[in-house]
Amino acid sequence: ILIGAIVWLLTRGGGEVATVTPTPSVTGTPTPTPIVTLQSLFTGLSNASINLSATTNLSDEFKNQVNQISVMPGEIKQLIVTSATKGGGELNFTDLIDRLLIAYPAELKQTLGNEYIMLVYGQKEIFNSTGTVSQATIGQPRLIFVTQVSDTTRSSELIRNWEATMTDQLYLLLGYTKNKVASQTFLDNTYAGAAIRYKNYPYPDMTSDYSLVSATNNRTYFVLANSREGVYKVIDILR
Numbered sequence: 001i002l003i004g005a006i007v008w009l010l011t012r013g014g015g016e017v018a019t020v021t022p023t024p025s026v027t028g029t030p031t032p033t034p035i036v037t038l039q040s041l042f043t044g045l046s047n048a049s050i051n052l053s054a055t056t057n058l059s060d061e062f063k064n065q066v067n068q069i070s071v072m073p074g075e076i077k078q079l080i081v082t083s084a085t086k087g088g089g090e091l092n093f094t095d096l097i098d099r100l101l102i103a104y105p106a107e108l109k110q111t112l113g114n115e116y117i118m119l120v121y122g123q124k125e126i127f128n129s130t131g132t133v134s135q136a137t138i139g140q141p142r143l144i145f146v147t148q149v150s151d152t153t154r155s156s157e158l159i160r161n162w163e164a165t166m167t168d169q170l171y172l173l174l175g176y177t178k179n180k181v182a183s184q185t186f187l188d189n190t191y192a193g194a195a196i197r198y199k200n201y202p203y204p205d206m207t208s209d210y211s212l213v214s215a216t217n218n219r220t221y222f223v224l225a226n227s228r229e230g231v232y233k234v235i236d237i238l239r
Contacts, residue, residue: 113148127203
């Protein structure tokens with residue numbers, strides 16, 4: 001009887017045990033990461049424009065128009081180049097060198113992406129004939145071309161092979177005097193972790209500098225400039 005009474009007391013609550021259902025957590029829709037484009041890295045620039053006519057003496061026309069661009073020391077402007085042969089449309093980097101009849105590795109165009117920007121930089125560091133440096137009070141325009149690279153390895157190989165004829169070709173674009181070259185081969189430099197290949201004509205205020213720069217938006221860009229200051233300035237922005 002005692003055992004029965006104990007069992008009855010323990011089981012008299014009877015019924016089903018309530019099950020607590022946890023409240024489901026609500027997961028918000030993830031916000032997509034905005035794409036950082038090349039143009040967004042160079043926001044707030046004023047523009048400088050060049051229009052190429054149908055004349056056959058394009059390299060002199062291009063050089064003369066570049067030299068007429070007003071730019072303050074250290075200032076960067078975006079360069080918009082249009083051409084009568086493209087119906088007044090804007091040229092990208094390879095359009096421009098094609099228009100100036102500059103020879104380059106044919107496959108290079110296939111290793112470049114769609115993003116590009118052309119720039120004019122106000123050179124501050126000026127060297128005289130004896131190599132003495134002074135600071136310019138009026139910016140001397142220097143050119144910088146930035147183009148996305150879609151195949152970094154192949155592009156690097158092609159550009160390195162282009163070095164053999166680059167000096168004889170790029171003076172039409174970069175405006176240096178070929179016979180003032182300080183070294184017969186391209187030399188190595190490094191700035192902010194980016195490897196640079198360069199030649200001076202004869203000092204760093206007039207050069208052919210190029211680099212493949214890995215930017216903060218995880219894209220790689222081919223940078224070509226005609227001054228050391230100019231290529232440094234753009235590497236700072238990209239990195």
